[in-house]
Amino acid sequence: MFIASKLFAKHHITAIFSDRQGGISHAPFDSLNLGLGLGDSEENVQHNLKQLCTAAELPVPHRSQQVHGTDYLLCDGEGVQHTHQADILITCTAGCSVAVRTADCLPILLIDPNSGVVAAVHAGWRGTAKNIADIAIQQMKKFGANPEHILACLGPSIATCCFEVDMDTGKQLSQSHPDAHLHIHHKNHKAWPNIQAINALQLQSSGIQPDNMAFMTLCTSCLPARFYSYRRDGIQSGRQLAIVALPMSL
Numbered sequence: 001m002f003i004a005s006k007l008f009a010k011h012h013i014t015a016i017f018s019d020r021q022g023g024i025s026h027a028p029f030d031s032l033n034l035g036l037g038l039g040d041s042e043e044n045v046q047h048n049l050k051q052l053c054t055a056a057e058l059p060v061p062h063r064s065q066q067v068h069g070t071d072y073l074l075c076d077g078e079g080v081q082h083t084h085q086a087d088i089l090i091t092c093t094a095g096c097s098v099a100v101r102t103a104d105c106l107p108i109l110l111i112d113p114n115s116g117v118v119a120a121v122h123a124g125w126r127g128t129a130k131n132i133a134d135i136a137i138q139q140m141k142k143f144g145a146n147p148e149h150i151l152a153c154l155g156p157s158i159a160t161c162c163f164e165v166d167m168d169t170g171k172q173l174s175q176s177h178p179d180a181h182l183h184i185h186h187k188n189h190k191a192w193p194n195i196q197a198i199n200a201l202q203l204q205s206s207g208i209q210p211d212n213m214a215f216m217t218l219c220t221s222c223l224p225a226r227f228y229s230y231r232r233d234g235i236q237s238g239r240q241l242a243i244v245a246l247p248m249s250l
C-alpha cells in the first residue's frame with residue numbers, strides 16, 4: 001500500500017509514498033487510485049484515501065490543484081482538497097499533513113524537525129527545469145526552516161530507463177543546475193534525464209546535507225503491478241500520493 005521513509009522515521013516523523021495496491025478502485029484504476037477527476041468514482045478515491053491514512057496513521061492531508069508551476073500553498077487545519085493551484089504545499093501546524101499526487105513525476109517530502117516546517121513538492125520535468133526544489137527550500141526558510149537541518153526524501157518516479165524527452169526539454173533541464181548535464185543521457189537526438197538526480201543537485205545547492213537525503217530509486221514506468229505511470233498508461237493512469245505530517249510533538 002505504501003513505502004515509509006526510514007530516514008524520516010529515525011526522527012519520529014511519518015513520510016510515505018503510496019503505491020497502487022490495497023485499494024478498491026476497478027481497472028484501469030486498480031486499485032489504490034488517489035487521483036480525482038480521472039474517470040474513477042469519487043467515492044472510491046475518498047475510500048482509498050481514508051484507508052491509506054488509517055493504515056499509515058496519518059491525518060487526511062491537504063492537497064492542491066497541481067499545475068507544474070512553482071507556487072506554494074500554506075496549509076492549516078483539517079486536510080482538504082483545495083481549489084488553489086500550487087505545486088508546493090507547506091505546513092507549520094502540528095498535527096497537519098500535506099501531500100502531492102504523482103504518476104511518474106517526482107514527489108519530494110521535506111521537513112525541518114528543529115523548526116517544525118514541512119513541505120510536499122511535485123517535481124515533474126517542468127518543475128525541475130524551474131528549480132522547484134530550491135524554490136521550496138527558500139519558502140521553508142521564510143517560515144523559519146534551516147536548510148542544514150532539513151530532511152529530504154525523494155520518492156518513486158519515472159527513471160532514466162523510461163524517460164525519453166526531446167532535445168529542447170533536455171536543454172531546459174540541463175540549464176536548471178550547473179551539473180545537471182551529468183545526469184542527462186543523449187542518444188539519437190533524444191535525451192534521457194534522471195530527474196531524481198537533478199533534483200538532488202538542486203537540494204544540495206540549497207544547503208541540504210547529503211546525509212539528510214534519502215532516495216527511492218524505483219521506476220514507476222518499469223513496475224506496472226506496483227505503480228501508476230502516466231507515460232506508460234496515459235489517461236488510464238491512476239495517481240499515487242506522497243504524504244508527510246508534522247507530528248503533534250517533535
Ligand SMILES: [Zn+2]
Nearest residue numbers: 161162219222
Ligand atoms: Zn523504467
